[in-house]
Amino acid sequence: QVQLVQSxxxxxxxxxxxxxxxxxxxxxxxxxxxxxxxxxPGQGLEWMGMIIPLLGTANYAQKFQGRVTMTADKSTTTAxxxxxxxxxxxxxxxxxxxGRKTVLxxxxxxxxxxxxx
Amino acid sequence: xxxxxxxxxxxxASVGDRVTITCQASQDINNxxxxxxxxxxxxxxxLIYDTSNLEPGVPSRFSGSGSGTHFTLTISxxxxxxxxxxxxxxxxxxxxxxxxGTKVEMK
Numbered sequence: 001q002v003q004l005v006q007s008x009x010x011x012x013x014x015x016x017x018x019x020x021x022x023x024x025x026x027x028x029x030x031x032x033x034x035x036x037x038x039x040x041p042g043q044g045l046e047w048m049g050m051i052i053p054l055l056g057t058a059n060y061a062q063k064f065q066g067r068v069t070m071t072a073d074k075s076t077t078t079a080x081x082x083x084x085x086x087x088x089x090x091x092x093x094x095x096x097x098x099g100r101k102t103v104l105x106x107x108x109x110x111x112x113x114x115x116x117x
Numbered sequence: 118x119x120x121x122x123x124x125x126x127x128x129x130a131s132v133g134d135r136v137t138i139t140c141q142a143s144q145d146i147n148n149x150x151x152x153x154x155x156x157x158x159x160x161x162x163x164l165i166y167d168t169s170n171l172e173p174g175v176p177s178r179f180s181g182s183g184s185g186t187h188f189t190l191t192i193s194x195x196x197x198x199x200x201x202x203x204x205x206x207x208x209x210x211x212x213x214x215x216x217x218g219t220k221v222e223m224k
Contacts, residue, residue: 035213037161045153045161045204047213061212062118095160102208103151105172107160 002027004096004108011114017084020111022096024077029053033099034072034079038092039110048094050102053079086115119143119207123216129224136192138219140205145185149209152181152190154201161204165190195221 007021022034035050049060053072060068064083072079079096094111097104120143130136140150148168153161163172165181168188178193192199200223205216 044218045155045206045215047215049212059211097160100166102206102211102213103163103166104153104161104206105163105166107162110160 002098002106004098004106006094006096006108006111009112009114011116012086014087014115014117016086017082018086018113019080019082020094020096020113022079022081022108024079024098027077029072029074029077033101034070035097035099035102035104036068036070036081037095037097037104039095040089040092043092047102048081050099051079053077083113086113088115091115118212119146119210119214121205121207121214121216123203123205123219125219126217127220127222129222130195131224132195132197134195136195136199136221138190138203138205138221140183140188140190140216142186142188142207142209146207146209148184149207150181150183150188151206151208152179153204153206154199155204156201 003025005023010018012018033050036048038046048064051058051070058070069082091114096108098106122141124139150168152165155161164175164179169181180191203219
């Protein structure tokens, strides 16, 4: 049974960066995509982008282009998502989700990122 | 970006009720439409993919239909564990976009 295990909650200052990890346990990256979806408090789901770990290629939503970097380490089956220049409206739960293309079948438990001065 | 509009935004129902949620896309998405539900404090869970395919392990009371720009999720007999927020998601084009959600509450 594949599980995605994410890193713990973070509290950050505006203007700083955060890097969230997502480890695949019980399986390999395979040919799946790894997607990142965030959810602001009380709000809906927002897709940030995805990476194909096998190839190392990433595709970002326009909104996050230039401020977000997604990477993957095949040796440890761990995906990472870094957000730079954090603002208060980046406060959200960040989920990783493994996809068949972008059919998101397996999700991590979520990582709460709080941006506050 | 493709806009996904769900309705209603919330509904009240009782155990045993038949529940239908609709999702409208701003353009034809060629049936690349998935449904998820999310319980408070938990990650979303995939229910239906490609409009009408039940994800393994999902109860058969869930079904999906539609084509082009108009899609529906039906729960044939609502169970206590089905009270949650439901989201549709298109993946015809990047960026992937989600509907705003439908909260199913107990009447």
